[in-house]
Amino acid sequence: MTEPSSQAPLPPTLVLDTNTVLALWMFRDPALEALRAWIDAGSCRLVSRADALEELRRVLAYAQFGLDPGRQDGLRARYIDRIAVLADDADAGTLPSCRDPDDQKFLEIAGAAGMATLITRDKALLRLARHRLVRERFAILTPERVQHTLAQPRATPA
DSSP states (O other), X not given: OOOOOOSOOOOOEEEEOHHHXXXXXXXXXXXXXHHHHHXXXXXXXXEEEXXXXXXXXHHHTOGGGTOOHHHHHHXXXXXXXXXXXEOTTOOOOSOOXXXXXXXXXXXXXXXXXXXXXXXXXXXXXXXXXXXXXXXXXXXXXXXXXXXHHXXXXXXXXX
């Protein structure tokens, strides 16, 4: 007879693309309030990589957002405080190529993170969820789908 494990199960691992980070913390999309609260409560493990953080820095500086440097740094710091940063050379295994080379990094981060969920609204990334090199390794879901899952009793996303 084996003894039950005294360790709690590991929290789900999530990879957020840049637009999801913006929706959650810059735009504070009210439709994603439960997802934001769940992440802020530490109910999951967020992972990213230096190149994704650099993309976030560049996007936050876009003039169309009108964010002063202090607000840009504050939003970026809030996100960085929540994540584990993977090494740039972490092995992601063999993955399909994304149509947009700027999105490839998010597939690689999810692949390197193991059984993760990549959260995105990007249609090209979402189509890759069915690819044989992706579907058995990690999930690709919209933030709305994850939010819906959170609304179910005792559910955790993929």
